[in-house]
Amino acid sequence: MAIDLHIHSTISDGEYTPEELVMMAKKAGLSAIAVCDHDTTEGARLAVAAGEKIGIVVIPAVEVSASLQGEVIHILGYGINLGHLELNQVLGTIVSYRYRRAESILANINQELIAAGRRAVNTQDILDLGKEKPITRADIAMYLLEKGYVKSRNEAFDLWLDKYNIPNKDFSVQEAIDVIHRAGGIAILAHPSSPSMSLNTISTKLEDHKAILQDLYRNELDGVEVYRFLQQIEDEKKYLEIVESIGLVATGGTDFHGPHYLGSAPTIGAKEIPDSVLDKVLTTIEMRRAKNPS
Template sequence: MIDLHLHSTASDGTYTPEELVMLAAKLKLRAIAITDHDNVDGIEPAIKEGNRLGVEVIPAIELSSDLDGQDIHILGYCIDYEHIWFKKHLKDLREARYERALKMVERLQKIGLDILLKDVLKYTRDGTAVGRVHLAKAMLEKGYIDNIQEAFNKYIGKKGPCYIKKSIYTPEEVIKIIKKVKGIPVLAHPGVSKVDEFIPNFVKAGLQGLEAYHSRHNSAQTRKYKKMANKFGLIVTGGSDCHGLSRELLIGSINVPDSIVDDLKKLKA
């Protein structure tokens, strides 16, 4: 088995990159991919730990895009994560995330929640892409909510009073960015995004895969996107979308065939 959709403490996960690799080794996974949001800092330490424990780590990332108000996530596999232009670009994206978090903190304060930016940043590390889950953790610590999901439902979800829209790209622009750093762009959890009618447009823009195996896909959806991938000549990928202990989804929780790693390597070559 493999798991090609994992988040570490470099973005909004609770496990360090090394801990994810150690967990993968315990589960006897052949390969994993660290797919942090707007950040590649977790890749190098994961690769080093993977070399030590015999777990292959595929360099990857997850980037957000917007399509008429719909949040579309694109995964990039086998990327040149040391590309200077790419690192500068990701730094700009993380700074935008920081500004967004600041504005959301201000909105939380206006409705009476005593949350400071320092309360949020204590859950991040230097260079971390600040996300809404970090705000949720601060709210949880102060007793304003009973669990992480409640923060999204009541305050910082898209329909919440403290939500701030991200300043992001179109799916086509994100695909172009991933291709520029020699990566393989894959549409993340299409069953969640629900943009099937736009997939042909994404393919024309350079999309090369669909994430058919996902923790929020049922078996019918997995079959559907495998069939769609075959129709458009795309590869199929999959992963748990593990964020660690902040959510219930854990590494290796779905059955993803390891042949996908070989498909990625062939496409990369």
């Protein structure tokens, strides 16, 4: 049966609540999903509870922002203990960084707007989101769009959000892998060929990606998100060959955020993923838990 192991909810930068996502997955005939919100386990907690009620497997998950060679990389944690104290403390630190980043980005945007004789952004409207969820750049882009400062989310990123972004270089990929393991989960490198938050931001050469993955494997990375919606089939084949040659697990998902999110899959389960992936992921989680009981 179909699965989707990379979905985002309103708890981070998605357009549907965790409960809505679980219901959508059930209606779509999916057998298992993972809600992987950015730097918070709250979306996964709500999704797991909803899945138990309607009978669909929801793997406890999170997408952690970390640094590798000076670039931001995303690491998926599957099978984590959602109440793990250390993991949630680490995520809380990253969420605090996101708040400070939002303050800095908004201050720079307002400086430009005021210099151009335009109305400044009400920063508190956006910062108040931090009381409920991690503040993402997508949140800022949506606010700027809704208030008429830009005509599209893309324009917000092109004008300001990329220029004034402050990468979090204080939390390494190795630290992310280690804390996910201590929380009883497995660590998966997300969207390796994506234009951003991926290995492509370090190098666009496939041989460099292989060398990086070999090094991460030696440092106990468990797998790579090979099956992705926005990826050429040829690239998928190349990454699958690399991953299998190293001994990493191949996982997959749509990275679904919602129909209005630029670059998102159109719906949950839009990417065909081999049936064997779920079994391999669950087996690897059990093996990791036996090695690193949380």
